[in-house]
Amino acid sequence: MRLRGYKAFIEQPMPKWGVDLSGFHAQDFKYYVKPVGKQAAHWEDLPDDIRNTYDKLGIPEAEKSRLVSGVAAQYESEVIYNSIQEDLAKQGVIFVDTDTAVREYPELVKKYFGTVVPPEDNKFGALNTAAWSGGSFVYVPKGVHVDIPLQAYFRINTPNMGQFERTLIIADEGSYVHYVEGCTAPIYSTDSLHAAIVEIIVEKNARVRYTTVQNWSNNVYNLVTQRAYVREGGTMEWVDGNIGSKATMKYPACILAEPYASASTMSLGFAGKGQYQDTGAKMIHLAPHTSSTIVAKSISRGGGRSAYRGLVKIVDGAEGSSSNVVCDALLVDDFSRSDTYPHVDVREDDVSMAHEATVSKVSEDQLFYLMSRGIEEKEAMAMIVRGFVEPISRELPMEYALELNRLVELQMEGSVG
């Protein structure tokens, strides 16, 4: 399969649309960086420099205070720490890194791996298939509800690093799980690459929520393929916050394969100076009475560029299906840019389809209104932007919502006065 992936990567042309990839040279990246001798069972067992990084990010603290029910930490190419609460393990919930899963749960991996995103799917997906390491493997058995989120934390710390994690989540019938991932990297002068694949299988009446808060440094190419396959009555929810990176191309997709499957994507892209966030969502309705919702918000400032690129496809025979798309773009200044590329392909008459797009500027009047109530310009601007982001941050776990607000405020710094 790796070879199929490699072949596809070599053969497929670079995309001519979306972000500027002229600075992208596949041979410049390091494809495997081994951070430690073996995976640690305790945070204390990790080398100091790595542990300090995670301490600063507050990950061990969150685990201690049981804000999360399991933690995976990937540093460079390997998952260096992985844990899950005992009671969940007893119920048969599996949460390990994908390399371990290949060894310990070969049947499950063989059955599902590469079924949602095949090796030839797209150029960067193909590269991931060829070079993958790390990532999470999650299996939730029938009827099990994982009430507190599972958390993964990805970190790139080496210059020119290529991180190719591969995540596979299987939610068996009637189960529920919320998986949260955070991504960070320090700033180096050379570019790094994050080309991940996330495959999710939502079985009958199961529900999966996958939340990303991505704050890669401004020299990371973030080219990620995320896709879910949703069976009868199942629900898939993507919550996607893209704050960092040099260039992001990411369009979480849902294949609504069986009747009454439903899906939603809520995404936020923040394009600051020198950034290009090309994000969106894909909803493929293959069965009757399937429904989808896309809420895409973007903020551009300092000459940054953001785009919504979306696809809603409803095939012939998917009667009684519905889709609702809302795109809101906020421009903080006069020289940033926002584009919308919605693509709608409906081959069935009995459907309901709505698309709404707005582009707004932070207006002089809004700023004046808040300032005339005693609020300083900087805070007034931050309030307006926080308000714009609120429909997304409301969907995040508390500490991530706070983090998102903080990141947005950091991004906004220097935008006034």
Place this chain on the structure above:
Amino acid sequence: MSTLEIKDLYASVETKEGRKQILKGVNLTVNSGETHAIMGPNGSGKSTLAYTLAGHPKYEVDSGQVLLDGVDILQMTPDERAKAGIFLAMQYPVEVPGVSMTNFLRTAVTEVSGKAPAIRTWTKELTTAMKELKMDPKFAGRSVNEGFSGGEKKRAEVLQLEMLKPKFAILDETDSGLDVDALRVVSEGVNRAKAKNDFGILMVTHYTRILKYIKPDVVHVFAQGHFVKSGGPELADELEETGYDMYLPEGADSESALA
């Protein structure tokens, strides 16, 4: 006791046709506890005066002074003016999606008073004020002005006036777009706030009907960028009869009805 003095104020606005001077030598002194009605035909510059006092960046001051207890506020940013004690109730309050009224009010009160209000007294004060303005408690959780009806927006402005306790309140056509019941509720709110805090009021209005609820001490006629006549409450009755025609340049058309 505070005094607001407007001295020979000239201000302009940038329009498509170029720079246009709107305020042409405005002079006015208002003391705490006084209510001044500023009446005039449409387009006379009444609202420009209101916005210029509050510091809207669209209006540029050419010359003159606005002294609040002797300190010129014209160099201050809008938030500094608010902290100094100026409040403008706007004719068209602006929507700020995703920012709840409670969050907004609390931030504003904290900024203006210089310290965060104690939760218990704060909640009580807010609930009481909202109840008196006949506002649904759910209102506090809604986004600032978003989807508010005309009447709700005006109530929200008066709610802010009550919570922020300024030294001078400028009411820009607070009566516009209100039916009789809403007008009464809103006016009572203004009167209640004034009874508590004894601020001075500059009430900009086109119509006389609000003056039945908020009694002015002085009535001014504003036309062509400055005050052309001042008098007691009886001047309002006179305007009711005659309209603004006599204050307009020859040949200009006015909405004669003051209804």
